[in-house]
Amino acid sequence: MPAVVTGGLLPAAVLVLDALSGALGANPIQRATQQTGLLALVLLLLSLACTPLRRWTGWTWPARVRKSLGLLAFGYAALHFLIYLFDHGFAPVQMTEDVLERPFITVGFTALLLLVPLALTSTPRAVRRLGFARWTGLHRLVYVSVWLATLHYYWGVKKDHTPPLMAAAVLALLFLARWWRPRQRAARPLPTDRGSASP
């Protein structure tokens, strides 16, 4: 879905414009870090909303944009991490120390690491190579990653925990929607079941 990719990249363009025009405030690096992190989390939540949406509505488009949203989320998470590295002068010693000693960083870093294999196996070829069952199992890592990302967000806030708690609430709703299958589903034939369909 090129439209979704274009829309998803708009905030990155705005961020660059903001940075060039000085609209990021007195601490632009901190602002850019927070913005890319939040974008990554929001896109990850959107990608997780696709499957429940398809199940509840019978629409097919959510399934088609899911991959783009997931990859966009990974892109912003990677950017978020790069800005963090830049912020700390690409100092490997300090970074390793941060990752090992500070749960806040450990959790965020783990959330990003878990997304790497998912991004690498996002092609149809990878699905074929792994086999659908194994591929699906691997991509369940996103559930771990998104919870870790939310915890990382919660810990990153000094005091006003409303936004991270809202993210956690959305996440909980999405999980509930996964467990509670709509009841009509058993009664109604699957949307793909349309007799002899054209190609």
Place this chain on the structure above:
Amino acid sequence: MTEPQTPPDHQTPTEEQERRLLAPGNPLNPRREFLRSAALFTVTAGALGGGLELLTRRPGAGSAEAQAADPFARPARPLGPYDTAEAVTPYRQATTYNNFYELGTDKADPARLAGSLKPRPWTVRIDGEVRKPQTVDIDTLQSWFPLEDRIYRMRCVEGWSMVMPWLGFPLAALIRRLEPTSKAKYVQFTALLDPKQLPGQRQPVLDWPYVEGLRLDEALHPLAFMAVGLHGRVLPGQNGAPLRLAVPWKYGFKSIKSIVRITLTEKQPQTTWALAAPREYGFYANVNPAVPHPRWSQATERRIGELGRRKTLLFNGYADQVAGLYKGMDLRRFF
């Protein structure tokens, strides 16, 4: 190159078929198809991009041009014994990037909302273990002391720092004037409690009013300062008008803003951040690169206006003056 074979079931359309395909009302008209997908593309991209912007973008206050010019650059004066010679943070940045949760939790909020804070009329209540408890008007209080300039470093617990040219008077001068009793061991400061003036107090982000405190010997240290001005002008609301504390060797949250009450106490005051998160913010809150915050390192800081980071100094670089106050204390335990 050979001509591609047209499959038998796709005959070249007759003119009649073509005319019907391109008729204005035909839903299969390729031109209409193109327009529809273009519209769908624009709407989808716009909705997703716009939605993400709404959810995540928080532009800072002011633009580069506005920040480049410091309208209140002051003529150089000889530096005093307590001044740092480092470059002063421009007025614009010092007044648009603030932590003042009573005026919102975003850095740009206080400057935006400070209009509701009325620094006059303002009284300060002085009580507790003093021989002369009283309630005094801010202008009277200011007139008791000659105002001094102090250029202090300010290090926030979040890992950023500024250089602030304060205007005010030493806290010690005020305390001595009030004549503490022999029981006085601590000084407790209380900030304004008024949700009308400080709309952030409608949310219980912290336990309002904001309370801070110092040990009496810290409060009597010549570096402990009461500021009423910044950059040679009266203190703006977002920086804690009309009266705030400036203790430069401690993290910024100790330097309480918009003070309405000063109480000398026998017991250590229960301070706001230490109550909110006792593992993370201690009563002493001395700047110390070797004692990390549980969630992040305090070894480095970003000086506002710089891209790189600098090493954080013990007691924010005031160790020579203040280290004596903490002789024999375990700074990891009394963080």
